[in-house]
Amino acid sequence: MTTLTTPASTASQTAPQPLFERAIDVLACPYCGGDLRSDGQKVHCQGCAKTFNIDSGIPQLFAPHDPEQQKGDVTDIVKAFYEENPFPNYDDIDSEQTLMEKATRGVFARLLGEQIPQGALVLEVGCGTGQLTNFLGMHYNRRVFGSDMCLHSLRLANGFRERCRIKNAGFTQMNLFRPAFKPGVFDLVISNGVLHHTADPLGAFQSISRLVKPNGVIIVGLYNKIGRLTTDFKRFLFRITADKLSFLDAHMRNKNYNQDRKRAWFFDQYKHPHESKHTYSEVLNWFEANGFDYLSSIPKIDPGPFTDEEKLFMPHDRGTSFTRWVTEMEMLMTGGKDGALFIMIGRKRKS
Numbered sequence: 001m002t003t004l005t006t007p008a009s010t011a012s013q014t015a016p017q018p019l020f021e022r023a024i025d026v027l028a029c030p031y032c033g034g035d036l037r038s039d040g041q042k043v044h045c046q047g048c049a050k051t052f053n054i055d056s057g058i059p060q061l062f063a064p065h066d067p068e069q070q071k072g073d074v075t076d077i078v079k080a081f082y083e084e085n086p087f088p089n090y091d092d093i094d095s096e097q098t099l100m101e102k103a104t105r106g107v108f109a110r111l112l113g114e115q116i117p118q119g120a121l122v123l124e125v126g127c128g129t130g131q132l133t134n135f136l137g138m139h140y141n142r143r144v145f146g147s148d149m150c151l152h153s154l155r156l157a158n159g160f161r162e163r164c165r166i167k168n169a170g171f172t173q174m175n176l177f178r179p180a181f182k183p184g185v186f187d188l189v190i191s192n193g194v195l196h197h198t199a200d201p202l203g204a205f206q207s208i209s210r211l212v213k214p215n216g217v218i219i220v221g222l223y224n225k226i227g228r229l230t231t232d233f234k235r236f237l238f239r240i241t242a243d244k245l246s247f248l249d250a251h252m253r254n255k256n257y258n259q260d261r262k263r264a265w266f267f268d269q270y271k272h273p274h275e276s277k278h279t280y281s282e283v284l285n286w287f288e289a290n291g292f293d294y295l296s297s298i299p300k301i302d303p304g305p306f307t308d309e310e311k312l313f314m315p316h317d318r319g320t321s322f323t324r325w326v327t328e329m330e331m332l333m334t335g336g337k338d339g340a341l342f343i344m345i346g347r348k349r350k351s
């Protein structure tokens with residue numbers, strides 16, 4: 001696998017991340033919620049006096065979901081999986097230019113990059129190897145934190161950030177159920193492809209939604225219950241054929257992917273130890289119950305094509321339960337492309 005970390009002996013490996021120096025006030029102790037201060041070597045809680053290590057420049061602010069948890073807890077199992085299989089793979093991305101090219105090939109990252117308001121404070125929860133965080137952090141007038149529980153992924157993320165000197169991105173280890181940030185501070189919280197890998201997706205949504213400030217925005221990407229039936233079927237086929245039919249997945253046939261990228265995709269889609277699936281209507285209920293108004297989605301649930309000009313942060317029609325079901329059936333009919341992930345965007349009400 002291509003790694004982007006610099007050798008362990010270089011000074012930059014342990015250098016504090018500039019964004020943390022500048023924005024330490026938005027951080028909070030994941031145990032007591034107290035203010036955090038850093039001396040460059042460790043992070044100290046001013047409330048409960050706990051001390052947190054900094055590994056390769058990354059504050060280790062991970063707190064277990066439930067201190068009484070049994071071994072075999074979903075968080076532990078998923079964490080071990082991603083320590084072994086960081087996602088997404090960095091393959092041939094070795095510069096700001098190549099990351100920018102990859103990110104802007106996908107409509108979601110490109111529209112986000114264009115439409116996030118000037119000066120926004122952004123948090124990506126479950127950033128994996130941090131490609132989106134690093135891409136968004138290249139903008140001069142924006143501060144973007146990436147958080148994940150997997151240290152291996154974060155080292156790749158922060159290694160890339162250091163190499164490319166991306167000053168407006170910063171990474172921390174964190175369990176989304178025990179956030180290391182103060183409530184109500186972010187203009188935008190993004191969590192794409194993450195909540196469905198937890199034992200309690202609604203609880204996870206509630207946890208991260210508390211970090212959004214009034215009038216701020218939340219973006220969640222989840223596997224779709226209907227659209228992902230194709231993936232479920234392929235997983236079954238691969239299992240009974242000892243993965244001999246893996247070429248049935250279009251990503252595995254893609255000539256532009258190297259072996260590492262194919263492996264990262266295959267494991268994430270077909271060998272994952274835990275996933276759940278969700279519907280548009282279910283997430284609308286989450287929004288409603290937690291004080292968010294629906295803005296938009298990918299794929300769209302309102303009539304009309306998704307264009308390059310789509311306004312992600314403008315209110316769109318939420319459709320009916322029937323039109324939402326039709327959208328999900330379309331996802332299925334088009335082969336559950338890209339794992340049948342659907343993205344929902346909502347704005348937090350002011351009161």
Ligand SMILES: C[S@@+](CC[C@H](N)C(=O)[O-])C[C@H]1O[C@@H](n2cnc3c(N)ncnc32)[C@H](O)[C@@H]1O
Binds near residue numbers: 126127177268
């Ligand atoms: C499929 S990857 C998605 C990575 C990235 N968001 C993307 O779209 O490419 C899921 C990520 O969620 C992280 N994750 C899962 N449960 C988590 C938790 N409880 N706290 C923090 N991160 C978590 C995993 O470590 C993993 O990196």
